[in-house]
Amino acid sequence: MDDCIFCKIVNGGIPSYTVYQDDDTLAFLDINPNTQGHTLVIPKKHAANITDMDDKDIASLFRTVRKVVSGLQAAINPEGFNLVVNHGEVAGQVIHHFHCHVIPRNTGDGIEYNFEGFTPSPEEFQELAGKVAEHIN
Numbered sequence: 639m640d641d642c643i644f645c646k647i648v649n650g651g652i653p654s655y656t657v658y659q660d661d662d663t664l665a666f667l668d669i670n671p672n673t674q675g676h677t678l679v680i681p682k683k684h685a686a687n688i689t690d691m692d693d694k695d696i697a698s699l700f701r702t703v704r705k706v707v708s709g710l711q712a713a714i715n716p717e718g719f720n721l722v723v724n725h726g727e728v729a730g731q732v733i734h735h736f737h738c739h740v741i742p743r744n745t746g747d748g749i750e751y752n753f754e755g756f757t758p759s760p761e762e763f764q765e766l767a768g769k770v771a772e773h774i775n
């Protein structure tokens with residue numbers, strides 16, 4: 639993908655603060671970090687979203703996520719992490735090359751995710767669960 643910024647990072651056309659790479663994946667520091675150590679994990683092969691990746695790509699990707707979490711834990715010892723994937727523009731995806739944000743978290747770090755919930759009835763839950771299940775195999 640000629641105009642994809644993350645493909646350019648994979649190809650070395652744009653520099654990155656790389657923390658790990660293997661044949662299939664690359665992990666580098668986010669240039670505009672939410673917290674210290676905020677890292678992005680990407681597949682080297684362009685895929686806009688998880689639905690464009692095969693099982694092997696996904697397994698490789700999340701193996702690297704685990705390695706990065708362990709590395710950050712050892713390096714800067716945060717209290718926890720958010721692992722975040724924004725899928726689609728409505729969900730905040732700006733760069734359309736799959737990436738998993740690994741965001742170290744500490745008490746009082748000022749990050750707030752406000753998801754205002756709503757409460758379906760048991761019947762609505764049941765109907766929706768059935769409808770979704772029908773489409774998953």
Ligand code: AMP
Pocket residue numbers: 643652654666667668669670671678723724730731732733734
């Ligand atoms: P998203 O909103 O999920 O698409 O996130 C895109 C992320 O990519 C943002 O957190 C940006 O700060 C980050 N980003 C954009 N350009 C670069 C770059 N050249 N190197 C590292 N991170 C980048």
Ligand code: ZN
Pocket residue numbers: 639642643644645646683684685734735
């Ligand atoms: Zn790309």
